Amino acid sequence: MTTAFQAHARPESMLLNMGPSHPAMHGTIRILLELDGEKILNAEAEVGYLHRGFEKTCEHRTWFNLLIYTDRLNYVSPLINNVGYALAVEKLCGLEAPERAQWIRVLMSELSRVSDHLTCIAAMAMDCGAFTVFLYNMKAREFLWDVIEQTTGARMTTSYIRIGGVRTDLHPDYDAVVRTAVSETRKVMKDVRGLLDKNAIFLGRTRDVGTITSEDAVSFGWTGPCLRSTGISYDVRKARPYLTYDRVAFDVPTGDRGDNFDRYFVRMAEMDQSLRIIEQCLDPLLRSRTSPLGPMIEPAEAIRAARISPPTVPVRLSPNLEGAEKAVLSEIQTGDPRYAVPSKEETYGTIEGLIAHFQYFMAGHGLRPPKGEVYVSVEGGNGELGFFLVSDGTDRPYRLHLRAPCLHIVSALSGLIKGRLVADIIPTFGSMNMIGGELDR
Amino acid sequence: MEETNVLTALRAAFPADVRETGESFGDPVVTIRPEALPAIAAFLKAEPWSYAMLLDLTCVDHPDRSERFEMVYHFLSLTANRRLRLKTDLPAVAPEIGSLTGLWRNADWLEREVFDMFGVRFSGHPDLRRLLMYDGFEGHPLRKDFPLRNRQPILPPRERT
Numbered sequence: 001m002t003t004a005f006q007a008h009a010r011p012e013s014m015l016l017n018m019g020p021s022h023p024a025m026h027g028t029i030r031i032l033l034e035l036d037g038e039k040i041l042n043a044e045a046e047v048g049y050l051h052r053g054f055e056k057t058c059e060h061r062t063w064f065n066l067l068i069y070t071d072r073l074n075y076v077s078p079l080i081n082n083v084g085y086a087l088a089v090e091k092l093c094g095l096e097a098p099e100r101a102q103w104i105r106v107l108m109s110e111l112s113r114v115s116d117h118l119t120c121i122a123a124m125a126m127d128c129g130a131f132t133v134f135l136y137n138m139k140a141r142e143f144l145w146d147v148i149e150q151t152t153g154a155r156m157t158t159s160y161i162r163i164g165g166v167r168t169d170l171h172p173d174y175d176a177v178v179r180t181a182v183s184e185t186r187k188v189m190k191d192v193r194g195l196l197d198k199n200a201i202f203l204g205r206t207r208d209v210g211t212i213t214s215e216d217a218v219s220f221g222w223t224g225p226c227l228r229s230t231g232i233s234y235d236v237r238k239a240r241p242y243l244t245y246d247r248v249a250f251d252v253p254t255g256d257r258g259d260n261f262d263r264y265f266v267r268m269a270e271m272d273q274s275l276r277i278i279e280q281c282l283d284p285l286l287r288s289r290t291s292p293l294g295p296m297i298e299p300a301e302a303i304r305a306a307r308i309s310p311p312t313v314p315v316r317l318s319p320n321l322e323g324a325e326k327a328v329l330s331e332i333q334t335g336d337p338r339y340a341v342p343s344k345e346e347t348y349g350t351i352e353g354l355i356a357h358f359q360y361f362m363a364g365h366g367l368r369p370p371k372g373e374v375y376v377s378v379e380g381g382n383g384e385l386g387f388f389l390v391s392d393g394t395d396r397p398y399r400l401h402l403r404a405p406c407l408h409i410v411s412a413l414s415g416l417i418k419g420r421l422v423a424d425i426i427p428t429f430g431s432m433n434m435i436g437g438e439l440d441r
Numbered sequence: 442m443e444e445t446n447v448l449t450a451l452r453a454a455f456p457a458d459v460r461e462t463g464e465s466f467g468d469p470v471v472t473i474r475p476e477a478l479p480a481i482a483a484f485l486k487a488e489p490w491s492y493a494m495l496l497d498l499t500c501v502d503h504p505d506r507s508e509r510f511e512m513v514y515h516f517l518s519l520t521a522n523r524r525l526r527l528k529t530d531l532p533a534v535a536p537e538i539g540s541l542t543g544l545w546r547n548a549d550w551l552e553r554e555v556f557d558m559f560g561v562r563f564s565g566h567p568d569l570r571r572l573l574m575y576d577g578f579e580g581h582p583l584r585k586d587f588p589l590r591n592r593q594p595i596l597p598p599r600e601r602t
Contacts, residue, residue, distance in 0.1 A: 004568065048573035055558075056582055060589050091466055218493050218519065221547035232519065239522050374466045375497070375515055375526065388513065390501055403497040403515075411550040440573060 005044050009034045013041055020049045024127050024426045027436030029410070031425065038421045043414040050440035058400040063089055063367045064163065064360070066397070071157040073402065073438040076119045077112035077381045079148070082161035087242060088376035088387040089163045092369040093339055100288040101165040101332045102243045107178070107281040108148070108160065109378070110274040114185060115144045116381030117225070117267040124264065124430030125196060128205050133192050140188035143181040150177055153320065163367065164340040165333030168323030169290065175282060182275050189271060196264070206260035210416045210428030213258060221408035224383025226432060229266045230258035236379040248280045263431040290328050317344055339367055366395045382406050382433055406439040447490055447525060455481055468526055475512070475529045479539040485516055485525065486544055492516035492525060495545035498552065500559045502585045509533035510561055531561060540565040558583035
C-alpha cells in the first residue's frame with residue numbers, strides 16, 4: 001500500500017522513516033522524510049503510537065476513579081493535569097477548595113512546571129551534544145521531586161490533587177526541602193545558562209532554526225512557552241487566573257524570533273518566575289498551617305479502651321494516611337460529603353461516616369455532578385491544558401475531552417523542518433517538548 | 442457584557458442560522474445550523490471579534506437523538522481575552538460538516554481526530570484520514586456503540602515491494 005506521501009514523492013528522492021522508535025524522538029512519533037541528500041523536501045509527522053484510549057476509558061470510570069488516568073497524560077508534570085481535571089469537576093459542581101488547598105495546588109503546579117521545563121531543556125541540550133546540561137538538570141529535578149515525593153509518596157504518578165482539595169496536608173518538614181530545591185535549581189540554572197547561552201555549537205543549531213511567525217503560531221493553536229517565544233504573552237495564569245495566581249507576583253517572559261533558541265530561553269525565564277511563585281507560596285502556607293496534633297493512641301489500644309467507653313483521644317492512623325487526619329482534613333478538602341470522602345476517623349468511628357464512605361464508592365451513588373458541560377483550562381508545562389466535560393448527572397462522565405497543548409504544537413512540526421537539514425529536526429523537535437502521553441491520549 | 446455582545450452580533454448577522462444563544466458556567470455558547478459553520482467561523486475570526494485561535498474542536502455522541510453528533514468548537518480571542526463555545530448538531534447518517542482548515546491550520550489534525558474517533562466527515566479537508574488509530578482499523582472508537590473492550594486482529598505485516 002502506498003500512502004499519499006509516498007505517491008507525491010519525486011522518484012529520485014530518498015524516503016526515510018525517523019521513528020517511531022528513534023533515540024532523538026522522545027516519546028514515539030514517526031516522521032516521514034523525503035530527502036534530497038541531507039535536505040528535507042517534504043515531511044509528515046505521524047502520531048498515535050501511544051494511544052491508550054484515554055477519553056474512552058474515562059467515560060467508563062467514575063469521576064473519582066479516573067483521576068489516576070490524568071496522571072499519565074503529561075507524565076513529567078502530573079500534578080498540573082490533576083489540578084486541571086479537579087478544577088473542571090469543581091466548576092461543574094460549584095465547589096471551591098479551601099484556601100490552604102489552593103496554595104498547595106499552586107506550589108505543586110509550579111514545582112511540576114519547573115521539572116517539566118528542566119526535562120525539556122535537558123533532552124534538547126543532550127540531543128545537541130550537551131550531555132552535562134542533561135545531568136545537571138536531572139540533578140535539579142531530583143531536588144524538586146524530593147518535595148513531591150515527601151508529601152505525595154510518589155515521584156510521577158501522584159494522584160495527589162483530589163476533587164475538592166488535596167489528598168493530604170504537606171509533609172511537616174516541607175519548608176526546608178522546598179527551600180533547598182529552589183536554591184539548588186537556581187544554582188543549576190546558572191550553570192546551564194553559562195554552558196548554553198553563548199555556546200557557539202548550541203547557538204548554531206538553535207538560533208534561527210525552526211522559526212515560526214506569531215501569526216502561524218496562533219493559527220496552529222500554539223499556547224504556552226512555544227507561543228510566548230514568538231512574542232505573544234498569552235498565559236492562562238494571567239488571562240484567566242485560577243487558584244491563587246492572582247495573589248502572586250510573576251512576569252510572563254516572551255521571546256521575539258520564535259526560533260528554537262527563543263523557546264529554550266523562554267523556558268529558562270519561566271523557571272525563574274516559577275521559583276519566584278514557589279517562594280511566595282511558602283508564607284501563606286506557613287500562616288495557614290494547622291496546629292500540631294495532640295496526643296494519639298494506637299489502634300489496638302483504642303479497641304481495648306472502647307470496650308469500656310468510646311476513646312476521647314484521637315486514634316493514630318496508618319503511616320500512609322499521615323496528613324489526612326480529621327483535624328487537618330477540613331483545611332485541605334471541601335467538607336461537602338457529596339463530593340469528598342469522609343475522614344478515616346469518621347469512617348471507622350461513626351456509622352454516618354461509614355455510610356457516607358460506602359455511598360461515595362458505591363456504583364451509581366458516588367460523586368455525581370449536576371448536568372451540564374464545562375471547559376476549564378490551566379497553564380500546563382506545554383501550554384493551555386483544557387478539559388471539556390459533559391455530565392449527564394450520573395457518576396461517570398458522559399464525555400471527557402482533553403485539549404492537549406502538544407497536539408497543536410506538534411501539528412506544526414513538518415512545516416518547520418521543511419527545507420532544512422536532517423540535523424535541524426533534532427533541536428526543533430526537542431524544543432517543542434512533545435509528550436506522548438498527552439499527545440496521543 | 443462583551444460576551445453577550447458577540448452573541449447579539451451573531452444573531453443579527455445570521456438570523457436564520459443561529460438557533461440558540463446562551464451561557465454555560467460563565468462561557469457564552471451559541472448553537473448554529475451546521476451548513477453555516479464556515480461562514481460564521483470566518484465572521485468570528487475577522488475584525489472586530491478577532492477570535493484568532495481555534496482552541497479546541499471535538500464531538501459528543503448522543504445515540505438517542507436524531508441529530509446524533511454534536512460538534513463543539515472553542516474559539517479564543519487573544520486581544521480581548523474572550524472564549525466562545527460554538528455547537529452544532531449533525532445527523533446520525535452520513536454526518537458531514539464544512540472544514541475549517543482554510544481558516545485555522547490546526548483544524549487539519551483536530552478534524553482528522555474527530556473523523557478517526559467519530560466518523561464525522563469534513564468537506565473540504567485536504568487529507569482526511571485517521572490520526573491516532575492505524576489505517577485499516579474498523580469502526581470509530583469514541584462512538585457510544587463502540588464496545589470498550591473491542592479487540593481487532595492486528596494487521597498482517599505489509600509485504601515488501
